[in-house]
Amino acid sequence: MISEELFNDRGRRWVYFGRDAAKPDTLIDTNEYLVVNKDAGLLLDPGGMEIFPAVVSAVTREIALERIEAIFASHQDPDIVSSLSLWLSLNDRLTVYVPWVWSLFIPHFGGARAVTPVPDEGMAIPLGGSNDLQLIPAHYMHSSGNFSLYDPVAKILFSGDIGAALLPKDHTDIFVSSFDRHIQYMEAFHKRWLPSNRAKDDWVERVSKLDIQMMVPQHGALFKGEDVGRFLQWLKDLKVGSAVANEPAEEPAAAKGEKKKK
Amino acid sequence: MSTLEDNVAELRRQALGINRSFAELSPLLERIHLMSFNAKLASHRLGHEGLSFSVIVTEVRAMAQELRVLIKEAEKEFWVVVNEVATWSKVEKENRMFQRSIDAVNARRNGGAPVMKWKPELAPGVARDWERRRSALDPQDPTRGMWERIVENRVKIRKNVLALNRLAARLTGVISRIDLVASRKSDFLAITSMIESARVVDKDDSLQTVAENIRLLANDIANAEEKASEQTVAFRALAAEMSRALANE
Ligand SMILES: [Fe+2]
Ligand SMILES: [Fe+2]
Numbered sequence: 001m002i003s004e005e006l007f008n009d010r011g012r013r014w015v016y017f018g019r020d021a022a023k024p025d026t027l028i029d030t031n032e033y034l035v036v037n038k039d040a041g042l043l044l045d046p047g048g049m050e051i052f053p054a055v056v057s058a059v060t061r062e063i064a065l066e067r068i069e070a071i072f073a074s075h076q077d078p079d080i081v082s083s084l085s086l087w088l089s090l091n092d093r094l095t096v097y098v099p100w101v102w103s104l105f106i107p108h109f110g111g112a113r114a115v116t117p118v119p120d121e122g123m124a125i126p127l128g129g130s131n132d133l134q135l136i137p138a139h140y141m142h143s144s145g146n147f148s149l150y151d152p153v154a155k156i157l158f159s160g161d162i163g164a165a166l167l168p169k170d171h172t173d174i175f176v177s178s179f180d181r182h183i184q185y186m187e188a189f190h191k192r193w194l195p196s197n198r199a200k201d202d203w204v205e206r207v208s209k210l211d212i213q214m215m216v217p218q219h220g221a222l223f224k225g226e227d228v229g230r231f232l233q234w235l236k237d238l239k240v241g242s243a244v245a246n247e248p249a250e251e252p253a254a255a256k257g258e259k260k261k262k
Numbered sequence: 263m264s265t266l267e268d269n270v271a272e273l274r275r276q277a278l279g280i281n282r283s284f285a286e287l288s289p290l291l292e293r294i295h296l297m298s299f300n301a302k303l304a305s306h307r308l309g310h311e312g313l314s315f316s317v318i319v320t321e322v323r324a325m326a327q328e329l330r331v332l333i334k335e336a337e338k339e340f341w342v343v344v345n346e347v348a349t350w351s352k353v354e355k356e357n358r359m360f361q362r363s364i365d366a367v368n369a370r371r372n373g374g375a376p377v378m379k380w381k382p383e384l385a386p387g388v389a390r391d392w393e394r395r396r397s398a399l400d401p402q403d404p405t406r407g408m409w410e411r412i413v414e415n416r417v418k419i420r421k422n423v424l425a426l427n428r429l430a431a432r433l434t435g436v437i438s439r440i441d442l443v444a445s446r447k448s449d450f451l452a453i454t455s456m457i458e459s460a461r462v463v464d465k466d467d468s469l470q471t472v473a474e475n476i477r478l479l480a481n482d483i484a485n486a487e488e489k490a491s492e493q494t495v496a497f498r499a500l501a502a503e504m505s506r507a508l509a510n511e
Contacts, residue, residue: 052359057366058405087357090407110352 001054004174005060006214006222007154011038011128013064014154016216019172020054023232027051029167030079033158034062035151041068041129044149044158045080045218049109052083056090070095072125072135074160075143076102077110080218085110097125097135101145109257116249122147136206140199148207155213162203163231164189165220176221179230185220187238194240204236266354266419269504272296273426274347276497280433283490284333287444290483291333294326296454297479301472308466315458318451322476325447326431329440329483336436336490340415350422354414360408361409367405387510389416427505437494444487447481 001021006014018031032055033044041063047055059065070096073081079097088094088111100117107115109237122135124191135147141162149158165185176182194200215223215231301319305312366442396409459473 049359053362053366056363056408057370060367064402064403067409084355089356089411165333 001058001139002056002174003089005198006033006216007156010153011132012036012151012153012158013062014151014216016174016205017055017058018174018220020051022054023051028079029219030100031216031220031222032059033216034064035127035133037068037130038192039063039067041069042072042125042127042133043068045074045160046087047081048079049082049085049086052086055083056086057178065090068094070125070127072097072139072147072149073099073102073106074148074218075099075146076105077143077161078208080160081106082109086158088113092163099139099145099147102143115259118147120145125149136210138203140194141203142193142195148203150207150210152211155211156197156212157207157212157215157228159207159215159217161188161193161218162235163215163217163220164193165217167220174222175224176227179223179227179234182221183234189219190235190238191240191242197240199225200235200240203235204232208232266504269500270351273497273504274344274351276493276500277340277343277347277428279493280490280497281337281344283493284331284337284340284484286486287329287483287490290479290486291326291330294322294476294479294483297472297475298326299324301469301476302473304466304468308415308469308473311364311462311465316328316457317463318455320470321447322451323457325451326442332440332443333370335472336433336440337350339433339436340428343426343433346422346429350426353418353422357412357415357419360412364408365406367387371418385408387414389420389509394415416511418432420511423505424507427501430439430494430501431464435493437491440487441491445484448483452477452480 001017002019004016008014013034015036016031017033019029023029027048027050030045030047035042035044040074041222043059046052051234056065059068067092068087070243071081071084072085073084073096076098082108084096087249088096092113096106096115097118098115098233100119103115103117106114115201118135120137122137124131125133125135127133130153134150134152134154136150136157138146140146141160143161146160148160148162149152149160150156163186165182167185168191169190171200173183212228217223301322302316305316305319392409392413394501396406396413399406399409405481455473455476459469463470
């Protein structure tokens with residue numbers, strides 16, 4: 001698993017983990033992030049159960065595990081946070097921030113204890129004496145309870161599944177090198193996984209007001225500098241919800257069969 | 263040498279097998295119940311002559327009822343066993359993940375190969391060995407927390423196996439009561455009903471069909487019960503062997 005420091009200034013650090021070469025092909029590749037303020041750590045979307053060994057071993061190089069104070073799960077998917085019980089087993093005092101919508105679902109991953117529900121409008125996450133990490137509503141992007149996280153110090157936006165790309169195995173660049181060539185890896189995902197054009201426009205408008213140097217998603221390459229703006233513009237123009245929008249004029253075969261049975 | 267994980271998988275397989283045998287017994291008891299109504303009618307038609315057959319039928323019905331109660335009891339015990347095995351698998355899985363994590367941390371430190379590749383065997387002295395490794399660790403070592411969980415979890419697993427051992431003994435107790443009722447009583451009733459139906463065959467030969475049915479059902483019950491009984495013995499032996507192995511760690 002590759003680690004790369006994305007930011008380190010004024011006591012704030014961002015570290016990226018991803019491209020786990022040892023990961024079996026049956027699992028989608030994910031990115032995990034560690035945010036450190038002073039010496040307190042916050043893990044963003046720490047990942048699935050199966051990749052826990054790779055993530056925890058990479059994280060221990062950056063911070064002592066006891067220094068990790070909180071976990072943020074952008075939404076409920078297993079690739080986001082099914083490793084939760086293992087993190088809690090190592091440190092039961094962890095604060096776990098999850099969208100309130102999922103606060104009774106995510107504990108099914110194990111750990112059997114309460115998590116901290118994030119209200120729909122978002123909130124600030126305190127970390128090592130700071131209180132500037134902002135959870136930005138990203139509902140229905142793709143999950144019905146979903147947040148992005150913005151750090152005004154590092155000017156980094158952690159966007160979760162938004163901006164996700166499914167990259168070929170030999171693609172080793174951490175950052176997007178050519179936005180136009182990158183579109184092919186993310187177009188199908190955004191069209192199919194994002195359900196609502198209204199929700200998408202709302203999110204684009206919301207984050208467009210932020211000063212973003214880097215946008216870092218949970219899958220695929222990271223966006224930096226002008227590519228952030230390119231991405232937002234591309235997403236704004238994209239029509240999403242393809243499974244419904246492209247619905248064939250004819251009824252799907254399965255539906256027909258159902259009717260016949262009756 | 264077998265690993266704890268293999269043993270857990272085997273125990274789970276056996277527990278499910280026992281449950282399947284119970285499931286096979288239940289419809290047989292249902293059939294006995296239905297059949298006993300017809301048998302009662304037939305013996306009543308015979309009047310005084312049918313009296314002894316009627317007594318046998320009442321006994322058959324009582325046996326079915328007794329078996330039903332015992333199977334309920336066994337099933338209750340069985341679910342406690344399944345629960346214990348499930349908890350245990352969870353803890354064991356956690357230990358496996360922590361072990362893989364320690365291997366990964368060590369591999370990173372070592373620039374490639376893990377310092378100590380994990381072998382989760384059930385071997386004497388394993389737990390003491392872990393305890394030694396854990397206490398030899400530098401307090402700052404990143405794997406310390408994981409080692410602590412592993413050692414703690416192993417204590418949990420050991421308690422779990424002891425509990426399972428006790429449960430297996432209880433399950434065996436219930437099964438042997440089922441055995442007593444199912445094989446001895448059903449054999450006895452099958453034989454007496456055959457004799458009794460032969461005695462009255464001149465007056466009513468329909469009782470012979472009934473008696474034959476009782477015999478066949480008694481046979482099926484004895485077979486299903488024997489299977490459950492064999493599986494329970496194997497289950498108990500494995501649980502006992504594991505608790506011995508874990509006590510030796
Ligand atoms: Fe997702
Ligand atoms: Fe995802």
